[in-house]
Structures are given as C-alpha cells and as structure tokens.
Amino acid sequence: MAKTTTHQKAAAVRQRGVTMSDVARHAGVSRTAVSFVLSNRENASISEETRIRINDAVQALGYRPNAGARALASQRSDWYGLVTEIVTAPFAVDIIKGAQDQAWLDHRFLLIAPSDQADAVGPNQGLEDAATEKLLEQRVEGLLYAATYHRGVHVPESAHEVPTVLINCFDADGKLPSIVPDERAGGRVAVDRLLRAGHSRIGVINLDPHIPAAIGRLEGAREALAGAGLELDPELVVSGHATADGGYEAACQILDRYPQQDRPTALFCLNDRMAMGAYDAIKERGLTIPGDIAVIGFDNQELIAAYLRPKLTTVALPFEKMGALGVQTLAALTAGQPITADQQLVDCPLLERSSV
Amino acid sequence: MAKTTTHQKAAAVRQRGVTMSDVARHAGVSRTAVSFVLSNRENASISEETRIRINDAVQALGYRPNAGARALASQRSDWYGLVTEIVTAPFAVDIIKGAQDQAWLDHRFLLIAPSDQADAVGPNQGLEDAATEKLLEQRVEGLLYAATYHRGVHVPESAHEVPTVLINCFDADGKLPSIVPDERAGGRVAVDRLLRAGHSRIGVINLDPHIPAAIGRLEGAREALAGAGLELDPELVVSGHATADGGYEAACQILDRYPQQDRPTALFCLNDRMAMGAYDAIKERGLTIPGDIAVIGFDNQELIAAYLRPKLTTVALPFEKMGALGVQTLAALTAGQPITADQQLVDCPLLERSSV
DNA sequence: TCCCTTTTTGACAACGTTGTCTTCGTTCGG
DNA sequence: CCGAACGAAGACAACGTTGTCAAAAAGGGA
Numbered sequence: 006m007a008k009t010t011t012h013q014k015a016a017a018v019r020q021r022g023v024t025m026s027d028v029a030r031h032a033g034v035s036r037t038a039v040s041f042v043l044s045n046r047e048n049a050s051i052s053e054e055t056r057i058r059i060n061d062a063v064q065a066l067g068y069r070p071n072a073g074a075r076a077l078a079s080q081r082s083d084w085y086g087l088v089t090e091i092v093t094a095p096f097a098v099d100i101i102k103g104a105q106d107q108a109w110l111d112h113r114f115l116l117i118a119p120s121d122q123a124d125a126v127g128p129n130q131g132l133e134d135a136a137t138e139k140l141l142e143q144r145v146e147g148l149l150y151a152a153t154y155h156r157g158v159h160v161p162e163s164a165h166e167v168p169t170v171l172i173n174c175f176d177a178d179g180k181l182p183s184i185v186p187d188e189r190a191g192g193r194v195a196v197d198r199l200l201r202a203g204h205s206r207i208g209v210i211n212l213d214p215h216i217p218a219a220i221g222r223l224e225g226a227r228e229a230l231a232g233a234g235l236e237l238d239p240e241l242v243v244s245g246h247a248t249a250d251g252g253y254e255a256a257c258q259i260l261d262r263y264p265q266q267d268r269p270t271a272l273f274c275l276n277d278r279m280a281m282g283a284y285d286a287i288k289e290r291g292l293t294i295p296g297d298i299a300v301i302g303f304d305n306q307e308l309i310a311a312y313l314r315p316k317l318t319t320v321a322l323p324f325e326k327m328g329a330l331g332v333q334t335l336a337a338l339t340a341g342q343p344i345t346a347d348q349q350l351v352d353c354p355l356l357e358r359s360s361v
Numbered sequence: 362m363a364k365t366t367t368h369q370k371a372a373a374v375r376q377r378g379v380t381m382s383d384v385a386r387h388a389g390v391s392r393t394a395v396s397f398v399l400s401n402r403e404n405a406s407i408s409e410e411t412r413i414r415i416n417d418a419v420q421a422l423g424y425r426p427n428a429g430a431r432a433l434a435s436q437r438s439d440w441y442g443l444v445t446e447i448v449t450a451p452f453a454v455d456i457i458k459g460a461q462d463q464a465w466l467d468h469r470f471l472l473i474a475p476s477d478q479a480d481a482v483g484p485n486q487g488l489e490d491a492a493t494e495k496l497l498e499q500r501v502e503g504l505l506y507a508a509t510y511h512r513g514v515h516v517p518e519s520a521h522e523v524p525t526v527l528i529n530c531f532d533a534d535g536k537l538p539s540i541v542p543d544e545r546a547g548g549r550v551a552v553d554r555l556l557r558a559g560h561s562r563i564g565v566i567n568l569d570p571h572i573p574a575a576i577g578r579l580e581g582a583r584e585a586l587a588g589a590g591l592e593l594d595p596e597l598v599v600s601g602h603a604t605a606d607g608g609y610e611a612a613c614q615i616l617d618r619y620p621q622q623d624r625p626t627a628l629f630c631l632n633d634r635m636a637m638g639a640y641d642a643i644k645e646r647g648l649t650i651p652g653d654i655a656v657i658g659f660d661n662q663e664l665i666a667a668y669l670r671p672k673l674t675t676v677a678l679p680f681e682k683m684g685a686l687g688v689q690t691l692a693a694l695t696a697g698q699p700i701t702a703d704q705q706l707v708d709c710p711l712l713e714r715s716s717v
Numbered sequence: 718t719c720c721c722t723t724t725t726t727g728a729c730a731a732c733g734t735t736g737t738c739t740t741c742g743t744t745c746g747g
Numbered sequence: 748c749c750g751a752a753c754g755a756a757g758a759c760a761a762c763g764t765t766g767t768c769a770a771a772a773a774g775g776g777a
Contacts, residue, residue, distance in 0.1 A: 024733060035756045040735065050754060072498045073429040073438065074733035077762045082429070092461060095454040102448045105475050114495065117473050119461050139470065142428045249668035278668060285670050288644070308664040312605035312634060314641050380763060391726045396765065406724060430763035433732045 023068045032062035043070065076144060083113045085335055086140030088133060089151040090120045096153045096306075100172055103328025104149060111336055116140055120150075137161045147335040150174065151328070155185055155217045168338035172331040173324070175348060182334060182347045184327045188218050191320045191353030192225025192273075195301050198318070199271045200233050202361050204299060208259040208269035209237070210252055210279050211244040219244075222275050222303060241269055245279060252279025256286035260298075271299040271361070277306040280317055280360075299361040303353075316358035323351045379424045388418035399426065432500060439469045441691055442496030444489060445507040446476045452509045452662075456528055459684025460505060467692055472496055476506075493517045503691040506530065507684070511541055511573045524694035528687040529680070531704060538690060538703045540683045544574055547676045547709030548581020548629075551657045554674070555627045556589050558655060558717050564615040564625035565593070566608055566635050567600040575600075578631050578659060597625055601635060608635025612642035616654075627655040627717070633662040636673055636716075655717040659709075672714035679707045 025043075029036045034055055041051055042059045062068070076082040087104060091097050101117065108115040118136035140148065141163060148164050152174035159177050160169065171183035199207055209226060212219040227237045243258050245251035252274060260268060272287075274280035280302035287298050294300055294315055302310060302319035310317040330351060337344055381399075385392045390411055397407055398415045418424070432438040443460060447453050457473065464471040474492035496504065497519060504520050508530035515533050516525065527539035555563055565582060568575040583593050599614050601607030608630055615625060628643075630636035636658035643654050650656055650671055658666060658675035666673040686707060693700055 022733095026733085036734095037736095037757075038755065041755095044735080046736095052754060055755080069494070069498050071433070071500060071733050073432045073500060074762090075735075076429045077427070077433060077764085078733075078735040080735090080762070092454065092458045095451060095458075098448065098451040098454055102451075102475075105448060105473075109475065114472070114499070116470070117461075118470075119458075119465065138425070142425050143470070144427060144429060249670065253670070278664075281668055282670075306664060308634075308662060309668070312637055312665070314605065314609070314638075378763095382763085392764095393727080393766095394725065400765080402766095408724065411725080427763050430732090431765075433734085434763075434765040436732070436765090 023066045024071075025068070027066055028059065028062045028068045031066055032058045034059060082144045082146055084143060084145045085113055085115055085147050085149060085332065086137075086143070086145035087115050087117045087149045087151060088120045088136050088140065089117065089149075091151055091153050092117070092119055093121065094153045097151070097173060097322070097324045099324035100151045100328040100331075103325035103330075104151070104172070104332045105328070106325075107329040107332040111332065113332075113336075115332075116143055116145060134161045134163075137163050141166065147339045149331050149335060151331070155188065157217075168335060170331050170335045170338065172327050179347075182338075182344055182349070184331050184334065184349045184351060185217075186322050186327065186353050187350035188221025188353070189225040189228070190350070191303065191322075192222035193229040194225070194353065194355045195222075195273055195303060195320050196226040196229035197232075198355055198357075198361060199273065199299060199301055200229060200235075202271070202295075202299060204269075204271035205233070205235060206238075206267075206269045206271070207241065208256075208272045209242045210255040210259070210272060210274040210283060211242050212247050212275045212279075214244055219275060226273060247276055247278060249278050249282035249285075252282030253286050254282070255279065256283035260286060260290060260292075269298070271301070274300060274302050277302040277304045277309045277317060277319055280319070281309050281313060284313055284317075295359070295361050301361055305356050310356070310358065313360070315360050318358045318361045319356050320353045321356050323353060327351050379422045380427075381424070383422055384415065384418045384424045387422055388414045390415060438500045438502055440499060440501045441469055441471055441503045441505060441688065442493075442499070442501035443471050443473045443505045443507060444476045444492050444496065445473065445505075447507055447509055448473070448475055449477060450509045453507070453529060453678070453680045455680035456507045456684040456687075459681035459686075460507070460528070460688045461684070462681075463685040463688040467688065469688075469692075471688075472499055472501060490517045490519075493519050497522065503695045505687050505691060507687070511544065513573075524691060526687050526691045526694065528683050535703075538694070538700055538705070540687050540690065540705050540707060541573075542678050542683065542709050543706035544577025544709070545581040545584070546706070547659065547678075548578035548583075549585045550581070550709065550711045551578075551629055551659060551676045552582045552585035553588075554711055554713075554717055555629065555655060555657055556585060556591075558627070558651075560625075560627035560655060561589070561591060562594075562623075562625045562627070563597065564612075564628045565598040566611040566615070566628060566630040566639060567598050568603050568631045568635075570600055575631060582629060603632055603634060605634050605638035605641075608632075608638030609642050610638070611635065612639035616642060616646060616648075626653070627657070630656060630658050633658040633660045633665045633673060633675055636675070637665050637669060640669055640673075651716050657717055661712055666712070666714065669716070671716050674714045674717045675712050676709045677712050679709060683707050 025036055025039050029039045038051060038055060039059055042056050085108060091101060105115050118140055120136055121132040147168040149170050149172055150160055151172040152158060156174050157177035158174045169181050171181055173185060175183040175185055230237050243255040245255035272283055274283055280300055283300055287294055292298050302317045305319045305321035310319045334344055381392055381395050385395045394411060395415055398412050441464060447457060461471050474496055476492055477488040503524040505526050505528055506516055507528040508514060512530050513533035514530045525537050527537055531539040531541055586593050599611040601611035628639055630639055636656055639656055643650055648654050658673045661675045661677035666675045690700055
C-alpha cells in the first residue's frame with residue numbers, strides 16, 4: 006500500500022516518465038529488444054517486424070532516451086567541454102559556432118563553460134578552474150580551451166585528466182595540441198595583394214609587437230616583400246594601440262612624415278579596428294581610398310570591414326574552421342588515434358573588397 | 362576471486378573511477394555518511410570530526426561527484442537548455458553571457474544548442490526541433506529561446522513539456538513568458554536626449570517599419586516629441602535597409618531635401634549600422650558632428666559606436682540583462698513560483714558619447 | 718548501571734540505461 | 748522428424764548516486 010502511494014506520487018511529480026520498459030510493454034516485446042533496436046547494434050538479429058513495432062511504440066509514447074542514464078551505463082557521455090572567455094569578450098564567437106556545428110555533426114554535445122581568464126597567462130584561474138572542474142563532473146570525454154586572441158595560456162591541472170585541445174591559443178608548457186591561425190601566411194597574403202596591385206612603398210600599422218599575431222604577420226609581410234626583392238623599411242612600421250584611435254594616430258604619423266612623392270601608397274593595418282582609424286586619417290587629408298592610398302586590414306571583423314566605405318579588403322581569421330578542427334582533433338584523440346602535429350596552423354584567407 | 366579480477370580490470374580501464382564508496386572507505390566511514398556530508402542535508406547529525414575526515418578524503422582522492430548519476434538518482438539535473446541562433450548570427454551574444462553568468466551564480470549549467478531559425482516565424486524548424494529534442498534528452502529542467510533580434514517566434518511543440526522562457530523574442534501564440542527590450546522607452550530616451558540638446562527639427566532614419574523594434578522606437582520618438590509640444594514630421598522619417606549603405610542613402614535623402622535653414626539639426630538613426638552610414642553622408646557634405654548635425658543611434662554595437670569618430674551616442678539594448686532575467690524567470694518557474702507578467706520589458710539605457 | 722540521546726552504520730530500493738548470458742520457442746532444410 | 752539457425756525473452760549485474768529506515772554503537776547524565 007505504502008509502495009503504491011509512493012509510486013503514484015512519483016508519477017504525478019515526474020513530468021514525463023516514459024522509459025524503455027514502457028516502450029517494450031507497449032510494443033509487446035522485451036526491454037532487451039528495445040535496447041537493441043534503439044542503439045541498433047551489430048550483433049542484432051531482430052526481425053524487421055518487431056523493429057517496426059518498437060519504433061512505432063517509441064513514436065506513440067513519445068519516448069526520449071535518458072542521456073544521463075545512458076552515459077552512466079555505457080560509461081561514455083558523448084560530451085565535450087568547451088572552456089572559453091569568448092562569451093565574455095565576443096570577438097571570436099565563430100570559434101564556438103564552428104566547434105558546435107562540428108560537434109553536432111558528430112552527434113556530440115558541447116558543454117560551454119565560461120572562463121574569466123580575461124588576459125594572458127597569469128594565474129587568474131579562479132573561474133577557469135571551477136569551470137573545468139564542473140565540466141569534469143559532467144564526465145565530458147574531452148576538453149577544449151578557446152581564447153579570444155592568439156596567445157600562450159596555462160591550462161588547469163585537471164585538464165590533463167582527459168584529452169584536451171587548445172583553440173586560438175597554445176599551451177605555454179608545450180604539452181597540449183593546439184589549433185592556431187597561420188599568422189605568417191596571412192601577413193604574406195596581405196602584402197602580396199598590395200604588391201600585386203603595384204604598390205611597393207607600404208606602410209605598416211603594427212600591433213603590440215610582442216604578441217604572436219604581430220610577430221607572425223610582420224614576419225609574413227617581410228617574406229612577401231623579400232619575394233619581390235624588397236625590404237621592409239623599419240621607418241614605415243608604426244605600432245599603435247589596437248583601436249581605431251591608435252590606428253588613426255599611427256596613420257597620421259606615417260602620412261605626415263613624408264612629402265607627397267615619398268609617401269607610402271598603401272597601408273597594411275594589422276587589424277581592422279586600426280584600419281578604421283586609418284580611414285579617417287586618410288579621408289581627413291583629402292586622399293581617396295584606394296585611389297591615393299590602398300588599405301588592407303586583418304581580422305575581418307564583419308561589422309567594420311563590411312561597413313566601412315569603401316568596404317575593407319582584409320585577411321580573415323579562420324575562427325570557424327579552427328573551432329571545427331578543434332573538435333575533430335579532439336574526436337581523434339578520444340578515439341585513441343594519435344594526432345600528427347602538436348600545433349596545427351590554419352590558413353587565413355584574403356577577403357577582397359574595395360580598399361585595394 | 363573472480364570479483365577481485367573484475368574490479369581490477371574495471372579500475373584499470375576507467376580513467377579515474379573515484380566513487381563515493383572509495384571516499385567512504387578512505388575516510389573509514391559509511392557511504393551514507395559521505396552522501397550526507399557532500400549534499401549537506403538538513404537532518405544531518407554528523408559530528409564535526411567525521412565531516413572533516415570525509416572532506417579530507419575527498420581532497421586526498423580527488424573525488425568528483427558524477428553529475429549524471431546524481432541527476433538520475435535525484436531526478437533533477439540542474440541544467441537549463443538554451444536554444445539560440447545567436448551563435449550563428451552573433452549580434453546579441455551578450456544574451457548568452459548574461460544567461461550564463463546568472464546560471465553560474467545559481468549553480469546551474471547552461472546547455473547551449475544551436476538553432477538555425479535564421480529568420481522569423483516560418484517553420485524552418487529542422488535544426489531547432491532537433492536541438493530542443495536533444496536538450497530534453499539531457500533532461501534539462503527548463504528551456505530558454507533567444508533570438509538575435511526582437512520578434513515573434515514559434516517554438517517547437519515539445520518545448521511545452523518543461524518551463525520555457527523566451528528572450529529577445531516573444532511567443533507568437535502568446536502562451537509563453539518572454540523578456541524583451543522596452544523599445545518604446547528607448548525611442549523616448551533617444552529623442553529626449555536630442556530635445557535636451559536643443560534640437561527640435563529631428564530627422565529619423567527608420568528600419569523596416571513592420572518589425573517590433575521600428576514600431577516601438579518610433580512610437581517612443583513620437584511620445585518624446587509630444588512631451589515637448591512637437592509632432593513627428595512624416596517627411597523627416599525615411600526608411601532604409603538596415604545597413605551602413607542604407608543609412609547613408611537615407612541620410613543623403615534627408616540632408617539634400619531641404620535648404621540649409623530647414624535642414625534637420627539632428628538625426629535619430631534606429632540602429633548603429635545606419636548611423637555609421639549617416640556619418641559618411643554628413644562628413645561628405647562638409648558638415649561636422651555634432652556641431653552641424655547631432656546623431657544618435659540605437660543598439661550600441663560596440664565595434665561601431667565606440668570606434669566611430671566622433672564616438673556615437675546611442676541607446677543600448679540590454680542583452681546581458683535580458684539573459685540574466687531570463688534565467689531568473691526560468692528559475693522561478695521551475696521552482697513552481699508563479700511569474701507576474703508574461704512579458705517583461707527591460708530598459709534600454711542611453712549611452713552618452715560624443716555625437717550629440 | 719541503565720536509559721536516553723546523538724552518531725553512525727548497513728541494507729535496500731530506486732533512477733534508466735547498457736551489456737552479457739542463458740533459455741526458450743519457432744521455423745526450416747534435409 | 749531431428750538438429751540447426753534464428754528471433755526473442757528473461758534474468759542479472761553494473762553504472763554512481765539519492766533517499767529512507769531500522770538498527771547498532773557510542774556517549775552522557777542521573
């Protein structure tokens with residue numbers, strides 16, 4: 006009696022407790038059969054008829070497998086955890102998109118946890134550790150760490166308990182595999198584009214020269230120039246704060262430093278925000294883009310690049326691809342496959358618009 | 362003997378199988394005691410000493426509760442599902458941020474699933490249904506739907522099985538509670554700001570006049586003008602495509618239509634992208650901002666508003682707040698509390714910068 | 718010492734699956 | 748009509764918890 010009461014109460018409280026047994030009962034078969042059909046196993050041996058009966062029962066009852074129970078019993082969750090500060094500083098959201106789409110394709114679920122590792126390597130790992138811990142409690146099969154900008158990071162200790170891949174950042178301790186943009190090739194592509202348009206005197210508006218993005222892109226620029234038998238004039242490289250204002254000031258410096266005939270005819274801005282400022286500096290001086298000065302950016306920040314007038318030709322960071330590749334790499338790792346390289350470089354494609 | 366072998370094998374295969382029993386054994390107490398301590402229950406009656414012993418054991422063994430098992434046994438997952446196209450079209454990422462932060466505070470986990478409901482009401486619900494279904498399989502306790510732009514949506518049938526809240530959109534069928542921006546108040550605030558700066562002849566660059574944002578903001582503008590004894594001159598309202606180009610064209614129309622003395626001295630652009638275009642139109646005509654023409658935007662798209670020169674004064678959409686409020690509302694619903702209104706309006710704050 | 722309270726234990730059933738094994742009918746070919 | 752071969756059923760242990768309960772042990776006061 007007491008037992009019955011308990012059951013009824015539970016049933017009343019539960020929103021929708023259709024279990025495999027219910028399906029089996031409704032289809033007039035055994036639980037075993039249902040389990041076989043639903044996870045359509047190899048060593049099947051289920052007649053087409055019962056298979057259909059079971060599927061019908063699933064439909065009729067609106068049965069939904071319980072992911073948690075399945076994970077518990079089968080000891081695999083099909084979940085990956087993604088720790089990222091991107092949600093906080095949504096510059097690289099496309100990483101999430103790429104990762105999520107890929108995970109979806111692989112029938113895996115991405116658990117996204119926030120990180121506040123606002124910047125760099127420092128042990129500001131309060132939230133980050135907690136996030137990792139929470140994800141491991143959910144028994145994720147692997148971890149991804151994604152950063153808003155390309156840099157070295159330290160990952161919490163516990164991340165080493167499961168396969169882990171870094172996206173748009175790399176392990177400062179050099180132990181974990183990572184996916185990063187090929188900044189160098191990107192810089193080369195940008196400057197090549199300018200060279201191809203006939204420019205040979207090219208000003209460069211640089212970022213903080215110590216970050217990987219600046220180092221790689223500048224190196225690429227040098228290579229491209231070298232390919233054309235030219236050298237990068239150090240005088241034409243001006244660093245600025247990575248904002249529109251910074252770009253504006255840097256552009257003013259470059260433009261005002263020389264008489265007209267010596268003035269560079271093109272500017273390579275190491276990010277789009279600075280290109281935005283450079284536009285203003287150029288226009289202010291009554292010069293036209295790309296007529297008098299060609300401008301090429303980097304990052305392909307849609308809101309800027311596609312809406313500047315004229316629209317900005319720029320090199321895109323392959324966020325989406327990196328996200329997808331991260332998940333693929335993780336999938337390989339969790340499947341026990343060895344991965345080839347610890348650092349995978351992803352191409353930065355040129356986006357032609359109208360500023361060159 | 363056979364049993365021992367099995368255990369060893371299991372332990373070898375499992376990555377890290379520390380269970381509650383292990384903790385109990387290590388602490389020299391019963392499982393029950395451990396369970397009591399870890400979920401620190403009311404009817405406890407556990408001595409301080411054993412409590413400490415248990416916590417030490419947890420530390421020592423690196424025990425991590427298995428969330429899935431806990432969910433299974435306790436019939437509550439502490440998970441909310443968030444279905445959104447925001448990741449695809451990352452205009453309103455801050456909704457995710459707000460929701461996630463709030464969920465974190467409430468010790469709940471947000472499962473984010475992608476929706477491709479790229480636009481509007483239509484039954485393009487392939488992925489969306491699938492996402493909802495997946496989330497329900499994970500036994501989420503409630504669902505959130507978030508849209509990139511304020512509009513009416515249809516939600517999959519199965520969403521009605523658990524408490525559901527809409528963010529930045531509303532149920533076209535009028536059944537589900539929603540959180541939306543107070544567009545009207547926003548429009549009022551914007552125009553009030555212009556009036557306060559002494560402008561009385563105000564041009565309006567409108568969005569597609571049928572969407573909730575346009576309707577509300579325009580209505581608010583009218584109210585503000587009425588408060589100053591003015592009326593909205595229909596001639597001064599020009600609709601354009603919601604892009605920089607659209608804004609540019611609309612601004613040209615407004616600016617060129619009148620001789621200088623009749624020209625509006627301020628423009629209210631219903632979004633920042635159009636304000637960006639308007640800037641160009643104004644500057645092209647040799648006019649200054651805000652000297653000759655004041656400009657006020659809407660949306661506060663950081664990349665634009667904060668980087669335009671001069672920086673754009675605009676009205677912000679309260680994405681983050683809406684996200685947080687959505688989670689709070691959902692928490693109230695799942696806790697069985699009745700909620701007050703089916704549609705909660707959230708204020709759109711004015712962000713003063715330098716264009717007025 | 719005895720009773721009463723406070724801790725603590727042990728046992729057991731649930732939760733919804735997976736996975737393995739044995740058994741039991743059928744049906745069919747020979 | 749016998750033995751395969753196949754399809755399916757049934758039983759059971761496992762997964763790691765929660766939750767409930769009765770009962771045992773430890774301590775304290777009179």
